[in-house]
Amino acid sequence: MRPDLPSQKVDQPATLATTIYARLKADILTTRLEPGRKLQSRFLMEQYNVGQTPLREALNRLTTEEFVVGMEQRGFYVKEVSKEELQELTKTRCWVEGLALRESMQNATQAWEEALLVAHHRLDRTLRSLKPDTFEDNPDWEKVHRAFHATLIGLCGSRPLLGFCEQLADRLYRYRMMSIAKAYPARKVGAEHSDILQAVLARDGEQAVRLLQQHYQRTADVIYSDLDGLLA
Amino acid sequence: MRPDLPSQKVDQPATLATTIYARLKADILTTRLEPGRKLQSRFLMEQYNVGQTPLREALNRLTTEEFVVGMEQRGFYVKEVSKEELQELTKTRCWVEGLALRESMQNATQAWEEALLVAHHRLDRTLRSLKPDTFEDNPDWEKVHRAFHATLIGLCGSRPLLGFCEQLADRLYRYRMMSIAKAYPARKVGAEHSDILQAVLARDGEQAVRLLQQHYQRTADVIYSDLDGLLA
DNA sequence: TAAAGCAAAAATTTATAAATAATTGGCGGC
DNA sequence: GCCGCCAATTATTTATAAATTTTTGCTTTA
Numbered sequence: 173m174r175p176d177l178p179s180q181k182v183d184q185p186a187t188l189a190t191t192i193y194a195r196l197k198a199d200i201l202t203t204r205l206e207p208g209r210k211l212q213s214r215f216l217m218e219q220y221n222v223g224q225t226p227l228r229e230a231l232n233r234l235t236t237e238e239f240v241v242g243m244e245q246r247g248f249y250v251k252e253v254s255k256e257e258l259q260e261l262t263k264t265r266c267w268v269e270g271l272a273l274r275e276s277m278q279n280a281t282q283a284w285e286e287a288l289l290v291a292h293h294r295l296d297r298t299l300r301s302l303k304p305d306t307f308e309d310n311p312d313w314e315k316v317h318r319a320f321h322a323t324l325i326g327l328c329g330s331r332p333l334l335g336f337c338e339q340l341a342d343r344l345y346r347y348r349m350m351s352i353a354k355a356y357p358a359r360k361v362g363a364e365h366s367d368i369l370q371a372v373l374a375r376d377g378e379q380a381v382r383l384l385q386q387h388y389q390r391t392a393d394v395i396y397s398d399l400d401g402l403l404a
Numbered sequence: 405m406r407p408d409l410p411s412q413k414v415d416q417p418a419t420l421a422t423t424i425y426a427r428l429k430a431d432i433l434t435t436r437l438e439p440g441r442k443l444q445s446r447f448l449m450e451q452y453n454v455g456q457t458p459l460r461e462a463l464n465r466l467t468t469e470e471f472v473v474g475m476e477q478r479g480f481y482v483k484e485v486s487k488e489e490l491q492e493l494t495k496t497r498c499w500v501e502g503l504a505l506r507e508s509m510q511n512a513t514q515a516w517e518e519a520l521l522v523a524h525h526r527l528d529r530t531l532r533s534l535k536p537d538t539f540e541d542n543p544d545w546e547k548v549h550r551a552f553h554a555t556l557i558g559l560c561g562s563r564p565l566l567g568f569c570e571q572l573a574d575r576l577y578r579y580r581m582m583s584i585a586k587a588y589p590a591r592k593v594g595a596e597h598s599d600i601l602q603a604v605l606a607r608d609g610e611q612a613v614r615l616l617q618q619h620y621q622r623t624a625d626v627i628y629s630d631l632d633g634l635l636a
Numbered sequence: 637t638a639a640a641g642c643a644a645a646a647a648t649t650t651a652t653a654a655a656t657a658a659t660t661g662g663c664g665g666c
Numbered sequence: 667g668c669c670g671c672c673a674a675t676t677a678t679t680t681a682t683a684a685a686t687t688t689t690t691g692c693t694t695t696a
Binding site (some may be wrong): 186187189190225226228229230232233235236237244245260261263264267268271275324329330331333336340343 | 418419421422456457461463464465468476477483492493496499500507561565572
């Protein structure tokens with residue numbers, strides 16, 4: 173019984189569980205589902221129009237990734253945020269991406285340097301905010317920003333490490349979303365990215381790592397001070 | 405009352421999903437469920453005496469941890485092994501635990517050094533094999549061995565990093581299980597652990613890191629050569 | 637004769653729904 | 667304060683339906 177008309181699912185067969193997993197993750201990272209919120213099955217079922225099975229499968233996946241906390245016999249909650257976690261995540265990211273960038277630069281190829289140049293160029297000409305005065309997150313910018321950072325460490329030679337970096341990026345993204353409106357447009361992140369690129373192209377590994385870590389640390393510092401008000 | 409158990413929800417009555425998750429994970433790591441095997445729902449349901457729901461929840465958790473591969477609409481499989489992955493995991497573990505050990509040593513306290521000493525002592529007086537001639541894995545040894553390595557990096561100050569190290573240890577454990585019978589008792593791992601302990605107590609960070617990485621690399625080398633026969 | 641193409645059949649996975657069991661947390665009585 | 671009952675929620679089973687993959691077998695073609 174094959175359908176006569178090919179649906180869009182023929183090319184990309186995704187299960188409902190995978191779809192709802194992606195939607196939940198996105199909603200948690202953007203804080204549309206705010207930290208600490210209880211994720212009741214009834215609420216989620218009508219909110220996302222899915223049954224229990226794919227929903228619980230999605231929640232279980234998110235649990236192992238620490239975006240959701242599962243209390244045995246007491247349901248699921250969106251993972252809380254805290255200044256302590258922000259610091260730990262930032263510190264860890266500085267360590268691990270520092271490592272990965274060093275390795276990446278040792279494996280550097282011409283193609284990689286060119287890809288990095290392109291990634292930076294795209295980042296450079298993408299607007300941070302959709303509106304000029306008030307801040308409205310530009311999803312395109314998030315995409316190219318992430319691509320730039322992913323390219324930096326992409327040649328480190330360890331898929332497990334890259335996966336870990338991605339998870340750290342996700343978990344920190346949520347913190348960034350919480351305070352980003354305030355920080356805009358005080359900071360010149362564009363310059364920081366350019367400086368990192370310069371150091372990489374100049375083959376100055378130590379400087380590149382230092383700048384990258386500084387970049388992450390500065391971001392965390394801004395969020396950290398905002399978090400006082402946000403958690404109050 | 406009860407001592408703080410590190411980051412796990414052990415004191416709660418576990419759900420079936422959590423129980424079956426642990427059992428499946430153990431069976432995969434010990435290769436009782438061999439790499440590449442298809443995990444059919446019917447088979448697992450009667451093998452472990454559980455219903456669909458907790459089973460699928462467990463499989464979904466294992467998927468995000470890379471112990472199980474889920475092919476959309478085509479079921480679940482035990483993650484394959486490969487020499488490439490063995491190398492990547494080992495390399496990554498050397499990098500990351502090297503980092504973590506350095507940090508740990510910088511945060512060293514007297515209590516930590518004493519805990520490490522005790523952990524090593526327990527490891528030292530636990531038999532590697534249950535039988536003197538042929539090899540039969542002693543689960544107690546695995547436990548104290550893991551505890552020793554966990555203590556080494558335990559003071560690094562990053563729970564995310566410790567979680568990542570634990571996952572790397574799990575994933576490498578399976579490779580160790582595959583070839584451990586052969587390697588026994590050729591190698592003197594006891595001496596390697598003692599050397600690491602000595603270096604830590606002597607506060608020689610660089611030496612300790614070097615020895616730890618050598619320890620992991622040697623293990624991988626033994627497995628690597630065995631893997632030719634095992635994958636044939 | 638073999639190989640390739642197809643389509644129906646079988647098997648399996650995925651999802652929904654409903655019923656049951658088990659657990660938590662609150663409320664009131666003592 | 668403590669104990670037990672009650673309501674709400676979660677966890678699990680079972681049954682079934684829907685969707686998709688895999689197998690099978692037939693027909694056509696070279």
